[in-house]
Amino acid sequence: MIEQQAERLWTYEEPLRFFGxxxxxxxxxxxxxxxxxxxxSPAALxxxxxxxxxxxxxxxxxxxxxxxxxxxYMEQYRDAYPDAELLAAPGLPARRPDLRFDQLLGETPDPRWAPDIDQVAIAGNRWLTELAYFHRPSRTVILGDVGYHIGEQSPLKTRLMARVFGVYKQVGPTVDYRLTIKNRATLRRAxxxxxxxxxxxxxxxxxEIVETGGKRAVIDGFDWLL
Structure with missing residues (x-):
């Protein structure tokens, strides 16, 4: 079920099919x-x-x-935990008008989680701004769609797709993300x-999670930008 990665940090993986x-x-x-x-990035509760x-x-x-x-699945967590606050990435309130969000996330972490977590808004793409998080105690960066990392444990069909889209054995976004960048300088700074x-x-x-050597993996995955 939930796998502990470090002290006070756990992950949970669920299947997801995208275009087969x-x-x-x-x-x-x-x-x-x-x-x-x-x-x-809550999973189905x-x-x-x-x-x-x-x-x-x-x-x-x-x-x-x-x-x-x-x-x-954010609404499931509000139902289960009435005191939980839903935090929206840029653009999400318009996409999910059915949800009431408690805060719109940006560059500055809230003081209530800032002692443990830092965050950066990865902007510069025409359609998507994403939040990257840093869990200080475990020295862990947490990404979303800007951080694919398809490795040898994935099905053959997925590995072949990852090679085509430039995310096999490296951390980074797919080629379609790269083709829709509107401001490379902004993305580079992020x-x-x-x-x-x-x-x-x-x-x-x-x-797949990069257990160690993650900084080098991100540098290599974004060499086309840096």
């Missing part, structure tokens, strides 16, 4: 110093997952990575802000 390719999706769960849980989360703490903040990544963090592990939005 199994790319999977990763949810991250951080127990804050205050004791509540910060849930990034099944009975088993709810039980596992309850063993870790109380859901306090539920965040999407972008308007496309990690928003589908990636450099991510690289300024002292991290070693990378939790991608899709694919």
């Amino acid at each position: 390719f199994e790319i999977g999706r990763i949810m991250s769960v951080i127990r804050l110093s205050s004791g509540g849980l910060f849930v990034q 099944t009975t088993d997952l709810r039980s596992a989360l309850d063993d870790l703490g109380e859901g306090r903040f539920v965040a999407s990575a972008s308007k496309l990544h990690g928003h589908l 990636v450099q802000d991510v690289l300024s963090w002292d991290f070693d592990r990378v939790v991608p939005g899709h694919g």
Whole structure:
């Protein structure tokens, strides 16, 4: 079910098919110093997952990575945890007018999670702004669609797709994201802000976790930009 990656950091992987390719999706769960849980890119809240989360703490903040990544099940967490706050990435309130969001995320982390988590808004793409997170205690960067990392454990069909889209065995966005960049300087600054963090592990939005050597993996994955 939930796999512990480090002290106060867990991940949960669920299947996800995209145009017939199994790319999977990763949810991250951080127990804050205050004791509540910060849930990034929430998965479907099944009975088993709810039980596992309850063993870790109380859901306090539920965040999407972008308007496309990690928003589908946010309402389930509000129903399960009445005091939980839903955090919206740029563009998500317009995409999900059925939800009431408590905060629109940007460059500055809220003081309630800032002691544990830093964040950067990765902008510069024509259609998508995404939030990257840094869990300081475990030196872990958490990404969404700007951080595919398809490796050898993926199905053959998915590995072939990843080669075509430029995300096989490297951390980065797919080629269609690169083709819709409107401001390379803005995107470059955001990636450099991510690289300024002292991290070693990378939790991608899709694919396999980079347990160590994550900073080099991000540098290599964004060499076309940097």
